[in-house]
Amino acid sequence: METPNKLLYIDREAVATLAMARDGLLQPVTKLMNKQESEEVNKTGFYKDSIFPFSFILSPAGKRNNAVLKNAKEGDTLTLICENKECGTLIVDSVFEINKDERIQKIYGTNNPEHPGVKDTYKRLGNLAVCGEYTVEFDDIKNNIKKINKTITNLEAKNVSSIILSGKPFHRVHERLIRTALVKCDLLIIFLQKPYHDDGRLSYKVRYETLKYFLDNFIPKDRVILLPLENTYIFGGLNELTLNSIVSKNYGATKLIIGQNHAGLGAYWDHNEFISIVDTLETLNIKIEIMSEFVYCDKCTTLVSTNACPHGSHHHVKYHNESIMELFRLGIIPPAILMRKEVSAIILSELYPSRKATLKKIYQNLSTSSGVIDEFKCEDFYDGLMHLYQTSSLT
Numbered sequence: 415m416e417t418p419n420k421l422l423y424i425d426r427e428a429v430a431t432l433a434m435a436r437d438g439l440l441q442p443v444t445k446l447m448n449k450q451e452s453e454e455v456n457k458t459g460f461y462k463d464s465i466f467p468f469s470f471i472l473s474p475a476g477k478r479n480n481a482v483l484k485n486a487k488e489g490d491t492l493t494l495i496c497e498n499k500e501c502g503t504l505i506v507d508s509v510f511e512i513n514k515d516e517r518i519q520k521i522y523g524t525n526n527p528e529h530p531g532v533k534d535t536y537k538r539l540g541n542l543a544v545c546g547e548y549t550v551e552f553d554d555i556k557n558n559i560k561k562i563n564k565t566i567t568n569l570e571a572k573n574v575s576s577i578i579l580s581g582k583p584f585h586r587v588h589e590r591l592i593r594t595a596l597v598k599c600d601l602l603i604i605f606l607q608k609p610y611h612d613d614g615r616l617s618y619k620v621r622y623e624t625l626k627y628f629l630d631n632f633i634p635k636d637r638v639i640l641l642p643l644e645n646t647y648i649f650g651g652l653n654e655l656t657l658n659s660i661v662s663k664n665y666g667a668t669k670l671i672i673g674q675n676h677a678g679l680g681a682y683w684d685h686n687e688f689i690s691i692v693d694t695l696e697t698l699n700i701k702i703e704i705m706s707e708f709v710y711c712d713k714c715t716t717l718v719s720t721n722a723c724p725h726g727s728h729h730h731v732k733y734h735n736e737s738i739m740e741l742f743r744l745g746i747i748p749p750a751i752l753m754r755k756e757v758s759a760i761i762l763s764e765l766y767p768s769r770k771a772t773l774k775k776i777y778q779n780l781s782t783s784s785g786v787i788d789e790f791k792c793e794d795f796y797d798g799l800m801h802l803y804q805t806s807s808l809t
């Protein structure tokens with residue numbers, strides 16, 4: 415008889431993370447850990463002789479879940495429910511208590527609720543973890559792996575690099591990173607972080623669109639793959655870099671390229687620590703390359719690496735994501751040295767959809783073309799305006 419109390423409610427973040435392990439992205443971790451394994455990993459930071467910073471467990475919050483797990487017996491089948499839909503099953507092997515504070519400390523390196531992700535993870539986490547064989551409905555990762563493998567075979571690619579971007583927003587330095595990376599590899603995988611918590615900044619959709627626009631128009635398409643990276647709690651805080659390396663390697667990359675201001679590097683300002691973290695990560699059998707910082711130099715009149723330009727910092731314009739986003743929020747198009755104008759146009763159109771009628775009117779009044787305008791797009795307006803900004807009048 416089907417008993418209604420054998421339902422386990424989990425969120426999309428948990429589903430994606432379970433799928434990542436099942437599909438081999440977290441190897442050698444491919445299944446949920448039991449009590450003994452999880453204590454071992456938490457203590458040593460290793461799983462099957464490979465670095466893994468915290469235990470891989472399923473411990474969803476909620477009274478209903480707690481009651482189900484309390485009564486679960488070995489061999490029971492639990493139905494996994496996500497957003498009111500059945501999304502998989504789990505055959506109970508064992509249930510055990512966890513220490514929430516310790517787990518959060520392991521993942522984020524802090525229990526401070528102000529730290530990004532900490533508050534959310536406290537909310538998602540229950541006191542009981544369950545382990546056992548599971549299934550989940552989530553095919554994206556499998557499809558991505560297939561796509562990468564097929565491309566590697568077709569290109570006979572030996573050097574496969576990966577870059578992980580948030581694209582908030584996608585600016586000129588990112589373009590440079592991609593071009594520089596491409597020179598040295600056969601195939602470049604660009605992972606765009608796909609968030610599970612809305613941070614009130616640019617939507618994933620528009621970030622994807624901006625990157626795709628750049629790749630479609632300015633990069634040899636067959637040598638680049640753009641994929642989402644399910645940015646779940648496991649990439650939070652302290653261990654982001656380690657998990658990025660593990661996932662990149664398991665996706666088939668031989669090298670991970672990171673910008674010098676990668677959030678995960680922030681914790682390692684000390685030079686020796688910096689070298690030691692890179693050495694440690696390279697034991698995962700992936701090469702780590704740290705790109706130097708890029709700025710715009712008004713003497714060189716181009717993007718330069720800070721260690722390859724003799725002009726002082728007063729000649730340099732920095733690419734500060736948050737400041738560029740602030741310009742967008744004010745409705746201002748960032749200068750073309752910071753952002754490609756077409757990319758800015760895509761972002762402004764997304765942020766200010768209600769401006770369309772006004773922009774259309776201005777466009778028609780300023781435009782000399784008397785012909786019938788095809789469907790008006792806000793992107794065209796911003797693009798046209800930027801063109802005007804850059805046009806000078808000879809008197």
Ligand SMILES: [Zn+2]
Nearest residue numbers: 711714723725
């Ligand atoms: Zn310079």
